[in-house]
Amino acid sequence: MMTKMIAIKSFLINTVIVSVKPCFADDQEQLLNKGLKLIQFAVMNAIALRKILKKYDKVHECANGMNFKSKLQAKHLDILQSPWLIELVAFCINLNDSDSSLTSDELFGPLSIDLNLTSEGSVLTLVLLGSEKLDCSLICPICLDLVFQPYALSCGHIFCKSCACLAARVLIIEGLKYASSDSKCPVCRESGVYDKPVCMSELGLLLQQRCKEEYKERAIEERKILLKQTKEYWEMQTSHAMGL
Incomplete structure (x- = not known):
């Protein structure tokens, strides 16, 4: 079952990529409908799996199903935990040209997406x-402000890029790929979550x-910080090259 969940998550990610690529060639309304159906499909699969595990525990009078669900969540394999799902939702809202909400009643029933700022x-x-x-939540847990240039760690928590870099002790110009494998999420304190940031x-x-x-x-504030870090970085590199 774990293999099946990994396959479902991979399908979600791959479908997002496939859907985004032809955005300039495909009709905008058709692309929006594809995105909505994919969101509905992903969430319905998550709901179905939850009900299956609950039914399993009821029939067998055990807690193996709920324990398996906890393991999925601990390994961040639950579709509802995936930052790619949030990214797909944002993609659909961007296509929709609506000021606040987006709704659909196709395929699996009514779907409502609301952005409350x-x-x-x-x-x-x-x-x-x-x-x-x-x-x-669209509030960065570090700066407690609206996330700017958002990045999600593999644990699912979302931060501003600069805040995530600060927590990982890397420069913004270097990026999160230079974070140590021992770096921990500032929220859940899990290590190794910087390996595949989204x-x-x-x-x-x-x-x-x-x-x-x-x-x-x-953007103005971030530019000042970036220029300062860039200057300090190249001064350090110059000093190192000259043996100072």
């Missing part, structure tokens, strides 16, 4: 079948379009 908190909410709800470009584009002034100010 307020001073109290910013959340991306996905509701399927009118009851299954998935909330994704650059959430669609989510970043969505927030940039909806929060233009805030993103403009952050």
